[in-house]
Amino acid sequence: MLKIENLVVSYNSIEAIKGITLEVNEGKIVSLIGANGAGKSTTLKSIVGLVKPQRGSITYQGKDLLSTPTKDMVKHGITLVPEGRRVFANLTVLENLKIGAYSRKDEKEVQKDLEWVYELFPKLKERSWQQAGTLSGGEQQMLAVGRGLMSRPKLLMMDEPSLGLAPLIVKEIFHIIKEIHKQGVTILLIEQNANAALKISDEAYVLETGLISMKGKGKELLENS
Ligand code: ADP
């Protein structure tokens, strides 16, 4: 579905990504794991066109993504949930979710998806009229994912959804990610939390200072870690 080949990305003269190749097959959960500064976010930003790689290729269902504008990603079914639980703090939960459906006109469809998101995240339903800025960190992360789902992604990419959250909340969020996957969404997960990510991953890649140092089935890497 998504193919990255020999990708090189530099900031000024510093190479953040030094030639990586990876693949996300349709219907899988794939993780890209690495420490702070390894190049995980740079990889994600390259996919959606927020940084311009110096070399290599990125294709999605055979289509060249490097020449696809960022604003068209959602149209192609690619949604990125950015790092840092970005929510519109002054808007309600419901308003935040509706923003996720901004590109779609059919009210009935949007309503159906809203119900889908509320089913996945009952906590968001309970709090639909609450200002997003007053939610807990975990709830804000759920809202950020829920808003991503409102654009009906085929490929949902998440940048460190577990960052700064308590273990129980992380467990809950990862359980929901598995649930989202079961309902037909392909997932690319970026994580520092190797344990949590590997447990739910079909395939995983370990990124170290801009290079893939390991790859394999999630469970195998978990056993070897
Ligand atoms: P990760 O997401 O794994 O923490 P990043 O992709 O954010 O890693 O960063 C990879 C490397 O690129 C780091 O050394 C970081 O300092 C550098 N970097 C990231 N963004 C920029 C930028 N806008 N300008 C210069 N260097 C950057």
Ligand code: ADP
């Ligand atoms: P940056 O400041 O890093 O350039 P932007 O603020 O332009 O990033 O936002 C990037 C994306 O993140 C936007 O497309 C938007 O959907 C989302 N975003 C930005 N700010 C917020 C916010 N306060 N609440 C929710 N989403 C936000």
